[in-house]
Amino acid sequence: MAATAASSFSAAASAAARRSSPSHLRLLARRHLPFSSTVSFSAAAPPAAAASFGWEDALRVAADDRRGDESDLSGYFRKVDTCNRGMDKKGVFVEFMVEDQVVGYIHQGFVEHLRDFPDVFTIASGSNGNNNVEHVTLHSSLRTPDERTNAVGSVIRSLGDLIPGIRNELYPITSSYGMPVYFSLERAAAPFFGIKAYGVHMNGYVEKESQKFLWIAKRSDTKQTFPGMLDHLVAGGLPYGISCEENVIKECEEEAGIPRSISSNATSVGAISYMDIEGFRYKRDVLFCYDLKLPPDFVPNNEDGEVDSFRLIPVPHAANIIRRTHFFKPNCNLVIIDFLFRHGYHVYKPRLPWLPKAAAKLEERG
Numbered sequence: 001m002a003a004t005a006a007s008s009f010s011a012a013a014s015a016a017a018r019r020s021s022p023s024h025l026r027l028l029a030r031r032h033l034p035f036s037s038t039v040s041f042s043a044a045a046p047p048a049a050a051a052s053f054g055w056e057d058a059l060r061v062a063a064d065d066r067r068g069d070e071s072d073l074s075g076y077f078r079k080v081d082t083c084n085r086g087m088d089k090k091g092v093f094v095e096f097m098v099e100d101q102v103v104g105y106i107h108q109g110f111v112e113h114l115r116d117f118p119d120v121f122t123i124a125s126g127s128n129g130n131n132n133v134e135h136v137t138l139h140s141s142l143r144t145p146d147e148r149t150n151a152v153g154s155v156i157r158s159l160g161d162l163i164p165g166i167r168n169e170l171y172p173i174t175s176s177y178g179m180p181v182y183f184s185l186e187r188a189a190a191p192f193f194g195i196k197a198y199g200v201h202m203n204g205y206v207e208k209e210s211q212k213f214l215w216i217a218k219r220s221d222t223k224q225t226f227p228g229m230l231d232h233l234v235a236g237g238l239p240y241g242i243s244c245e246e247n248v249i250k251e252c253e254e255e256a257g258i259p260r261s262i263s264s265n266a267t268s269v270g271a272i273s274y275m276d277i278e279g280f281r282y283k284r285d286v287l288f289c290y291d292l293k294l295p296p297d298f299v300p301n302n303e304d305g306e307v308d309s310f311r312l313i314p315v316p317h318a319a320n321i322i323r324r325t326h327f328f329k330p331n332c333n334l335v336i337i338d339f340l341f342r343h344g345y346h347v348y349k350p351r352l353p354w355l356p357k358a359a360a361k362l363e364e365r366g
Contacts, residue, residue, distance in 0.1 A: 050221035051228030051327070055311060058230065058327050062317035067324070075323030079333035086277025093282055095135040096193055098148075098182040101175040105194030106136050107280040113162065120151045138183075148183030156189050163189050165224050171197055172240040177286070184240050191281035197237065200248050201335040202266055202290040204233035204256065205315070206298070212315045212343065214336070215300055217255070218308045219329070228308070230321065230328040232335060233292075233300060234258070244268070244288045256310070257301035258292075266292040269342065272334050289335050315345055 094111065096104035106114070111133050114121045120142070124134045142148045149170070156163055163186070170184035173195055190197045204215040215233040219226060236251040238244060245266075252263035269289050276283040300310045319340055322333050339345075 049227070051226075053228075053325075053327055055218065055309070058321055058325070059311070059313070059317075061324050061327075062313060062320045064320065072323065076333075076337050079322060079330070079337065080274075082330050083274040083276055083334060087275065089277045093194060093277075094133045096195075097135050097137045098173065101182075103173050103175060103182065103193075103195060104284075105282050106192070107282070108133055110192055110280040111136060113159065114155070117155050117158070120155050145181055145183045149185075152183060152185060152189075156186050163192055167224075169237060170240050171195065171237070181240070187237055187239075191283045194282035194284060196284040196286060198286045198288065199235065199237045200244055200251065200290065201232050201287045201332065202234040202248055202252070202292055203336065203339045204258075204292045204294050204300070205339075206294050206296050206312065208296050213312045214315055214318045214339075215256070215294070216311050216313055216318060217300075217302075218310070220306050220308045223306060226329045230332065231307070232332055233310070235332070235335075238288070248290055252292075254304040255300075255302060255307060257303055258294075258298075262294065262298070263292065266290040270338070272338055274331065274334065285331065287331060287335060289338060291339070315340070315343065319345055 090105075092108050093105040094108060095102045096106050111123060114136065115123060118139070120139055122137050122139050124137070125132060138148055138152075142151050156166075165188040167187055169187045171187050171190055172181040173183050173185050174181055176196075177198065185193065185195060187197070189195075206213050206215070217231040217233055219229050219231050221228045234248065234251045234255050236247065236255070238247055242250070245268075248266050249260055249263045252258035252266070253260070267290060269291050271286055271288050273286045274283075276285075302310075318336060321327055322336060328336070
């Protein structure tokens with residue numbers, strides 16, 4: 001009995017020490033990132049500070065043609081680099097495996113917090129007598145997707161502020177896109193488990209007098225993530241149980257008031273991926289990209305309160321904002337840069353010899 005009590009006290013003390021450790025406190029101090037199902041979570045993180053610029057600032061930068069930087073691609077490369085930070089830190093992450101398949105990567109420091117839940121996570125250490133973590137998997141008693149979803153969801157609720165930005169939106173966990181679903185995970189937790197997450201991003205444009213214009217959204221100041229920053233006309237995570245096409249149509253209605261009769265014409269134009277490491281988070285995102293040519297007289301109207309306002313701006317002006325500012329939500333830059341290359345706005349004729357090299361560099365960076 002005494003031994004059992006001592007063991008329990010030791011385990012509790014160890015857990016408390018981990019929760020008061022510098023790494024834990026650093027994680028609590030982070031505020032970033034933000035999924036729906038039978039598992040319910042409570043949002044713990046307050047909204048981030050809203051962006052300090054307004055449309056007047058963005059449009060002034062966009063229309064400034066005196067800088068002569070139209071053929072300078074370095075601004076684009078900087079935006080690509082911003083979404084692909086921390087690759088030198090990959091060595092501190094270990095594989096997260098389900099049914100012998102790698103589904104993610106977990107920071108060794110975050111693994112220490114998972115030790116408090118031995119009935120959910122099994123942490124495999126090295127076989128050479130040291131305590132180095134080799135990989136993390138789910139407990140063998142969790143056999144079905146529902147059991148795993150509920151068990152992991154309970155852990156996420158217990159971790160509280162360690163995983164901020166809860167949205168009650170579940171992402172399916174697979175070994176790769178379209179493969180069988182092992183379980184579903186709260187969207188906000190995906191980067192902490194290094195899960196590959198998927199989303200849809202749509203550039204809505206119109207043509208007037210032989211010119212192309214992009215509809216740009218400014219996110220609501222109350223959004224938990226990137227409040228007040230510029231965004232696509234339509235974008236959203238890809239939750240469990242819905243196709244990319246249906247998700248685009250749903251998001252079109254909710255975010256811009258675009259009826260199905262128009263949004264069903266959205267064209268799939270490819271995918272963009274990036275990997276970003278910050279602290280305990282390892283974002284492995286894939287964005288399925290769409291273009292939608294809208295009627296010249298169409299005016300978007302936000303239906304879900306997530307967008308403050310919209311502006312229709314010439315495509316070269318959107319390029320100026322990307323090159324010269326950090327006004328856009330970071331991953332939106334990548335999707336618009338892709339649009340610029342595909343629609344011929346990537347570089348002006350005097351610098352055309354740069355095009356193959358620039359395109360290859362962007363492709364290499366994902």
